[in-house]
Amino acid sequence: MTENLLRVRDVTRRFGDTVALSRASLEVETGSFVALLGPSGCGKSTLFNVIAGLQTADEGSVTLKGVDIAGCTGHVGYMLQKDLLVPWRTVEDNILLAAHLTRGVQPMDRVAAREMATRYGLGEFLRHYPHALSGGMRQRVAFMRTLATHQSLLLLDEPFGALDAQTRFEMQRWLLEVWESAQRTVLFVTHDVDEALFLADRVVVMSPRPGRIVADLSVTYGRPRTLDTLTSPEFMRLKAEVLSLLHPEATR
Amino acid sequence: MKKLFQQIAFPLIGLAIVIAIWQGIIVFGHVPPYIAPRPAAALSAIFSQWSQIWPLTWTTICETVYGFLAGAGVGFVLALAMAKVPIINKMLYPLLVFSQAIPVIALAPPLVLIFAFSMTPKILVVAWIVFFPVTVAAVDGLTHVDRDYHQLATVLGAKPSRTFAVIELPAIVTPLFSGLRIGATYAVTGAIIGEAATGGGATLAQYQHDAATNFQTQVVYGTTIVMALIGIACFAVVSAIEYAVTPWQRRSTARRYKA
Numbered sequence: 001m002t003e004n005l006l007r008v009r010d011v012t013r014r015f016g017d018t019v020a021l022s023r024a025s026l027e028v029e030t031g032s033f034v035a036l037l038g039p040s041g042c043g044k045s046t047l048f049n050v051i052a053g054l055q056t057a058d059e060g061s062v063t064l065k066g067v068d069i070a071g072c073t074g075h076v077g078y079m080l081q082k083d084l085l086v087p088w089r090t091v092e093d094n095i096l097l098a099a100h101l102t103r104g105v106q107p108m109d110r111v112a113a114r115e116m117a118t119r120y121g122l123g124e125f126l127r128h129y130p131h132a133l134s135g136g137m138r139q140r141v142a143f144m145r146t147l148a149t150h151q152s153l154l155l156l157d158e159p160f161g162a163l164d165a166q167t168r169f170e171m172q173r174w175l176l177e178v179w180e181s182a183q184r185t186v187l188f189v190t191h192d193v194d195e196a197l198f199l200a201d202r203v204v205v206m207s208p209r210p211g212r213i214v215a216d217l218s219v220t221y222g223r224p225r226t227l228d229t230l231t232s233p234e235f236m237r238l239k240a241e242v243l244s245l246l247h248p249e250a251t252r
Numbered sequence: 253m254k255k256l257f258q259q260i261a262f263p264l265i266g267l268a269i270v271i272a273i274w275q276g277i278i279v280f281g282h283v284p285p286y287i288a289p290r291p292a293a294a295l296s297a298i299f300s301q302w303s304q305i306w307p308l309t310w311t312t313i314c315e316t317v318y319g320f321l322a323g324a325g326v327g328f329v330l331a332l333a334m335a336k337v338p339i340i341n342k343m344l345y346p347l348l349v350f351s352q353a354i355p356v357i358a359l360a361p362p363l364v365l366i367f368a369f370s371m372t373p374k375i376l377v378v379a380w381i382v383f384f385p386v387t388v389a390a391v392d393g394l395t396h397v398d399r400d401y402h403q404l405a406t407v408l409g410a411k412p413s414r415t416f417a418v419i420e421l422p423a424i425v426t427p428l429f430s431g432l433r434i435g436a437t438y439a440v441t442g443a444i445i446g447e448a449a450t451g452g453g454a455t456l457a458q459y460q461h462d463a464a465t466n467f468q469t470q471v472v473y474g475t476t477i478v479m480a481l482i483g484i485a486c487f488a489v490v491s492a493i494e495y496a497v498t499p500w501q502r503r504s505t506a507r508r509y510k511a
Contacts, residue, residue, distance in 0.1 A: 052407050074409020084404050088422040088498070090506045100418045101410035132504035149408060
């Protein structure tokens with residue numbers, strides 16, 4: 001029985017008269033991969049920022065490993081659609097950014113970063129500057145930087161949103177490969193139904209006005225996920241269910 | 253290699269055209285040498301008067317460099333204070349503009365009253381000219397650092413001092429150096445204005461003034477060229493430093509690698 005790593009209880013967040021997020025509750029098990037799916041304005045980024053500690057909740061609580069983390073930063077890994085690599089640092093030092101920004105880089109950090117980058121296919125780019133890399137490679141580096149924070153919970157906000165379809169699929173498979181061997185917990189924000197269903201163990205569907213969680217679906221097919229997953233009957237069934245949740249007005 | 257050749261060749265061609273026009277005006281306009289010299293005469297005056305020109309030039313270089321360093325330092329510290337503390341920004345910005353609205357030459361009398369005819373008033377005039385572009389460029393750079401970087405640093409639990417050193421400072425290198433380059437180019441102007449306006453014995457400005465009074469026209473022009481060369485050298489040094497500290501702007505990999 002795995003314990004719940006993250007526990008979000010009845011979190012509400014308002015901006016003036018707008019309710020960005022209304023009584024959202026969510027549990028994330030250790031080691032699982034959970035996708036937050038919804039259109040823009042459904043509060044998924046607000047929920048994401050509340051968990052990251054960038055915004056405070058007006059009501060409700062957020063606990064990580066049983067500890068209340070509302071309004072505190074520095075205890076999750078975090079990655080956005082923008083890679084936010086610093087152009088004046090090499091790939092290696094970008095991976096080590098969290099250490100540079102907090103306690104300073106120790107020799108063993110470098111060893112660990114090089115070993116990790118080599119294992120996941122970035123070994124030959126360690127001394128490159130980011131501008132010399134392709135968009136997909138840059139996102140890989142950004143994800144390595146997230147892993148190198150040594151946080152057990154990784155928050156990824158549409159990390160592949162800016163990539164072309166082929167690169168995105170390549171990145172999704174790479175992400176699963178890394179996630180399966182690195183044993184972390186991932187909360188993945190996306191508005192792409194296929195992406196959510198391909199990657200996650202659970203898909204949490206959100207809806208706007210007010211932003212809220214409308215469904216929490218378990219993905220029934222197992223791993224590893226392959227190209228065939230995308231065309232399997234189970235995938236199609238779940239996709240139909242998710243689409244009807246996202247577009248109730250279009251359902252006859 | 254071809255790029256390097258073009259970088260050197262085209263400026264030289266431009267210079268040659270200017271010199272040719274100068275030569276043409278003197279020759280075809282029948283300009284007498286006491287009104288304006290030929291280019292060669294102006295250049296040779298530098299060499300023939302070198303023993304007199306060099307010590308004065310050195311003094312001007314010192315004023316320029318000290319003034320530049322003081323101005324750049326003050327400008328940078330001001331920029332930090334203004335970018336980090338909005339109240340200071342609101343208080344100082346109008347004063348900055350006011351400071352540059354003062355005709356530089358009008359700074360001389362009060363400075364002479366305080367510092368007499370020493371080198372100090374010249375250095376202060378240089379610093380007065382240099383700090384402004386540095387402050388404006390650095391404030392602009394600091395306030396335009398992508399907010400998402402700050403957010404990322406916050407989520408990673410960064411210390412403010414490290415965020416400054418790792419993210420903000422490198423992020424403003426490019427705008428900061430455009431300010432420094434402008435400052436470096438104008439620094440020598442400040443030094444010469446300072447010399448001319450505050451007076452005080454043996455200076456390059458005084459030397460040129462004396463040469464003009466004596467109708468040593470080629471020396472007047474030679475001195476002007478020397479002054480310009482100081483400005484060009486300052487610009488070149490600042491550009492070279494920028495080149496050295498920003499390897500990521502032209503290389504795809506780091507040169508040094510801590511193994």
